[in-house]
Amino acid sequence: MSNVKIQIVTGDARPIFKQIVDGIRMEIARGELPVGTKLPSVRGLAMQLMINANTVAKAYGELTAQGLVEPRQGLGLFVSEPRQLLSEEEQKKRLHTAVDNFVNEVAYLEFRTEDILKEVQDALTKLEGASSPNDRN
Structure with a gap:
């Protein structure tokens, strides 16, 4: 456990x-x-x-x-083994909602768009690296 x-x-x-x-x-x-x-x-x-x-x-x-x-x-x-239970339409809806919420949170921070996108890209890269067994050393 x-x-x-x-x-x-x-x-x-x-x-x-x-x-x-x-x-x-x-x-x-x-x-x-x-x-x-x-x-x-x-x-x-x-x-x-x-x-x-x-x-x-x-x-x-x-x-x-x-x-x-x-x-x-x-x-x-x-x-459990990963499996997608959501339709493609529901996945897109959730993505749009998450992006809208994120943009609302960062809208008034004093960061350039490029800096925000880099942070998001870095976080997604870490997530992809962690979930891919081939990337772990």
Whole structure:
């Protein structure tokens, strides 16, 4: 079983369950939680994060619905093989929403467009490098 390395931020606008979903999704995307990794039990993660177990159960339910993890009868929850459960139209809609939110966040920062694009490119490159086993040395 892997130790999930996420933190809950009390001032975050996202609900706690969403912070858990986002944190675990990023760990999976970066390869920090590879396919087949057993996640902590609901109670175990709730104790680690010092939050209500129902909140963890809700987050695990969302991760399961997204196809990122799968329950194995009597064994727990495991990171599953990547598979796309969203239609191409829904993927595009989510991309546009994420880009709109991002642009809204950075619109009033005093950075040039080139600097912002470089930051985004660097972050995506790190993500691609982490999720590709051939790039790890």
